[in-house]
Amino acid sequence: MGDRLQRTAGTSHVGEVLWSAWQVPARLVLVLALALILAGCNSRGGKIPYDPAGFGAPDRAELGTEAYDVPLGPLDVIRVSVFRVPDLSADYQVDAFGNLDLPLVGKFSVRDQSPDQLSTLLEQKYGAKYLQNPEITVRVVNTNRTSVTVEGAVNAPGIYALPGRTSLLGAIALARGINSNDGNAKRVAIFRKREGKTQAAAFDITSIRRGEMADPIVYPGDTIVVDSSSLRSLYRDLIQAIPLIAIFSNL
Numbered sequence: 686m687g688d689r690l691q692r693t694a695g696t697s698h699v700g701e702v703l704w705s706a707w708q709v710p711a712r713l714v715l716v717l718a719l720a721l722i723l724a725g726c727n728s729r730g731g732k733i734p735y736d737p738a739g740f741g742a743p744d745r746a747e748l749g750t751e752a753y754d755v756p757l758g759p760l761d762v763i764r765v766s767v768f769r770v771p772d773l774s775a776d777y778q779v780d781a782f783g784n785l786d787l788p789l790v791g792k793f794s795v796r797d798q799s800p801d802q803l804s805t806l807l808e809q810k811y812g813a814k815y816l817q818n819p820e821i822t823v824r825v826v827n828t829n830r831t832s833v834t835v836e837g838a839v840n841a842p843g844i845y846a847l848p849g850r851t852s853l854l855g856a857i858a859l860a861r862g863i864n865s866n867d868g869n870a871k872r873v874a875i876f877r878k879r880e881g882k883t884q885a886a887a888f889d890i891t892s893i894r895r896g897e898m899a900d901p902i903v904y905p906g907d908t909i910v911v912d913s914s915s916l917r918s919l920y921r922d923l924i925q926a927i928p929l930i931a932i933f934s935n936l
Contacts, residue, residue, distance in 0.1 A: 735898075740886040743879050743904050756797045758883035759783050760876060760908055760920075761825055763800070765807065768820035773811075776826060781922035789815050797882075800824055833903050835860035836920060838868030838913030852900040853888055856909055863890065863911055872912035875903065 757763065759781050767773040772788075779785050783796030785803075790810045795803055800823040807821045832846050833856050840861035847856075853875065857863060863870050870890040877884050892898035903909065910920045 735887045735889065740875075740877070740884065740901075742902075743877055743906060756799055756882075757783075757795045757803065757825070758797070758878065760883065763803070764824045764826045766822045766824075767807075767811070767816070770816065770819070781920070832905060833859075834908040835911075836908065837873075837911035837916055838864040839911050840864055847903070847905060851903055853903055853909065854890070854893060854900050856903045856907075857890070857911070864913070867913040867915055869912040874910045874912070875901070876908040876910070877904065878906055 757779055759779055761779045762776055763779070763785075764776050765774060765787070777785060777787060779795060783794050784792050785795045786792040787807075790807075793810075798806070804821050804823045807823070808819050811819045811821065832844050833851075834844050835856055836842050839857060840863075842860060845856070845859040851859075853873070857873070871892075873888050873890055875886055875888065877886075886901075888901060889898055893900045910916070
């Protein structure tokens, strides 16, 4: 009996040693996996090309008051005014794929339509079932001659007036810098209207600060998005929707 208890105790000890030996590499694998995940949250990547040579200034017309009449595209904010129907009159944002979702009529594409064309279309849609001879106007409200929109992982996202010629670093500074807890400085996108299309390019703020990448000029009407794990689905969808190949992308 004593010998059997001793053998049992010995076997138990061996088992504990083997279990401890297995736990060490298991913990190591877990640590490495977490490290890779965290590294991925602060790295370059995504489908937007970095600092493409063809990503130039917006159309000259779009820097003036005509910016309110350019064809619609992703991220545009429009004001729909329905005469004598205040419940339908409001500001709406075009989604990442160029669709607009409105009460009663639902979701439909507005890509490349002018505000006047959209007004006519809405009069047809609402007039077919819901309103008698509706009068509807549409205006673009997300751009003007002096401001940029800064979104994503910055400390104070919003729309900011440009004090003059301003670079990407300067625009991010207007939004009080990148959020140190969640922001990915290596993946910052600029969305811009050119030739009636919305185009995009990515930039690495870390490389810009080191002098390894040029600090691009931002223009009125630009939308700047700093990547993060908690990025609004609208911007995440937009980034994922951009084709992998292309010097710069028309959305």
